[in-house]
Amino acid sequence: MSDHFLSDPYRAEPPDHDVPKASMVTVDLFKQAVGSWATGVTVVTLVDHSGRLLGFTANSFTSVSLDPPYVLVCLQRHSPSLRGFSIGQPFAVNILSAAQQELSGRFARPSEDKFAGVPYRLAEDGAPMLEGCHATLACVLEHWFHGGDHVMLMGRVEEAEVADNDPLLFHRSKYKNVHKD
Numbered sequence: 001m002s003d004h005f006l007s008d009p010y011r012a013e014p015p016d017h018d019v020p021k022a023s024m025v026t027v028d029l030f031k032q033a034v035g036s037w038a039t040g041v042t043v044v045t046l047v048d049h050s051g052r053l054l055g056f057t058a059n060s061f062t063s064v065s066l067d068p069p070y071v072l073v074c075l076q077r078h079s080p081s082l083r084g085f086s087i088g089q090p091f092a093v094n095i096l097s098a099a100q101q102e103l104s105g106r107f108a109r110p111s112e113d114k115f116a117g118v119p120y121r122l123a124e125d126g127a128p129m130l131e132g133c134h135a136t137l138a139c140v141l142e143h144w145f146h147g148g149d150h151v152m153l154m155g156r157v158e159e160a161e162v163a164d165n166d167p168l169l170f171h172r173s174k175y176k177n178v179h180k181d
């Protein structure tokens with residue numbers, strides 16, 4: 001695989017074996033079914049090669065491996081944020097707290113200034129870690145894979161923070177509150 005794909009995702013075509021085949025499952029039914037998987041909400045952040053801050057909301061986050069510590073996030077192939085990624089790129093997965101629902105909406109809309117007024121600090125490797133999160137993982141991009149109309153970005157975790165607050169939850173297109181026992 002060449003790194004070039006990540007710097008120019010618009011020209012990249014998935015390999016032939018990724019071409020979708022006819023399915024009994026409609027797009028709507030597929031969305032309803034996978035949206036039934038309750039998740040947290042993350043904002044993935046990075047500083048691109050020109051020093052510009054980028055970020056996008058993602059609930060496709062999952063942990064992959066303990067040793068080495070790998071996590072995965074899927075990003076739409078035509079997302080402008082993909083242009084910021086190349087192998088070795090530092091990025092942070094910011095797991096939002098219940099108080100950060102506004103950030104989820106903000107980072108899910110295309111905008112030149114998603115970070116306006118958003119407090120953050122840079123991790124040692126340069127990944128922007130947002131303040132007030134439920135947890136944050138600072139990563140370096142080690143692998144990427146085609147995934148149909150998405151790209152799977154796999155990062156090695158280099159730094160992590162965990163806070164004693166409630167997480168933001170998402171299920172069937174709605175944010176949910178945590179009810180403590």
Ligand SMILES: Cc1cc2nc3c(=O)[nH]c(=O)nc-3n(C[C@H](O)[C@H](O)[C@H](O)COP(=O)(O)O)c2cc1C
Pocket residue numbers: 041055056057058059060061074075076079080081082104105107108109110111170
């Ligand atoms: C709760 C939630 C979860 C989302 N999860 C993902 C995701 O996992 N992958 C993805 O590509 N887009 C996801 N999106 C949509 C992106 O955040 C949105 O397309 C955003 O505009 C991408 O940023 P960009 O246009 O600056 O690249 C999600 C949106 C919301 C509200």
